[in-house]
Amino acid sequence: MNSRPASDDTIPSDIAGLDTANGLRRALGNAKLYLSMLRNFAAGQKRSVAQVRAAIGRGDFKAAAILAHTTKGVAGNIGAVQVQKLAEALEKSINDRKPAEDIETLLGALSDPLEKLVAALEPLLTAYQNRPKADVDMQKLRAVCIRLKTLLGEDDAESVDFFDENADLLNAAFPDQYAAIDAAVRSFNFETAVKVLEDAAAKSVLKEID
Structure with a gap:
C-alpha cells in the first residue's frame, strides 16, 4: 500500500516494491542525492517498456538490451529490487534472442510493477518541477x-x-x-x-x- 504523496524534500515511505533503506545506502546516506535518483527514475522510466517494445519491433535488439539494462541499473540503485530482477531477466532474454513470445511475457511481467512504482513516485517529480527555480551555476x-x-x-x-x-x-x-x-x-x-x-x-x- 502506498503512503500519501511526499513533498519534494521528503523520502517517501511504504511504496510497494521500493526498499528506501537499500536505496539510501546506495546513495551513501545522501538523502538529497537519493531523492534526485527517485525523481530521475520517475521521469525516465515511464516509457521504458514501450521503448523496449519499439526497439524489438524494428529489429534493434542491441538498443532493446541497453534499455532493459538501464532499467535494471536504475531500479537497483533506488532499491526497487523486484523491478531490477524483472529487468535483468528481460535483458538476458533479449541478449539470448529468445522467442518473441517469451520476451513479450517478460515485458508484461515488468510493465505492471514498473508502472505502479513510477506512479507512486510521480508526486515527488511534480512537486520538484513546480518548485521555484533556483539560480543556475x-x-x-x-x-x-x-x-x-x-x-x-x-x-x-x-x-x-x-x-x-x-x-x-x-x-x-x-x-x-x-x-x-x-x-x-x-x-x-x-x-x-x-x-x-x-x-x-x-x-x-x-x-x-x-
Whole structure:
C-alpha cells in the first residue's frame, strides 16, 4: 500500500516494491542525492517498456538490451529490487534472442510493477518541477553541456548515466526543452538529443556549446 504523496524534500515511505533503506545506502546516506535518483527514475522510466517494445519491433535488439539494462541499473540503485530482477531477466532474454513470445511475457511481467512504482513516485517529480527555480551555476552548466554533447556525439551509452546525474541542473536550465532532451537520450536517439541540446543552449545565455 502506498503512503500519501511526499513533498519534494521528503523520502517517501511504504511504496510497494521500493526498499528506501537499500536505496539510501546506495546513495551513501545522501538523502538529497537519493531523492534526485527517485525523481530521475520517475521521469525516465515511464516509457521504458514501450521503448523496449519499439526497439524489438524494428529489429534493434542491441538498443532493446541497453534499455532493459538501464532499467535494471536504475531500479537497483533506488532499491526497487523486484523491478531490477524483472529487468535483468528481460535483458538476458533479449541478449539470448529468445522467442518473441517469451520476451513479450517478460515485458508484461515488468510493465505492471514498473508502472505502479513510477506512479507512486510521480508526486515527488511534480512537486520538484513546480518548485521555484533556483539560480543556475552557468559555469557548471557549460561544462555539463560540453561533456554531454561529447558523449552523445560518440554514441556512448554513458550518456544516459551522465544525463541522469545532471538531470536537476539541465531541467532547471532548460525547462522548455528538458522533456525533449530526456526523451531523445532515453530512446538512444543521440543525434536528436544533440540537436535539442544545442537549440536549448542557443536560446539560453550559453548561446552555444563549445
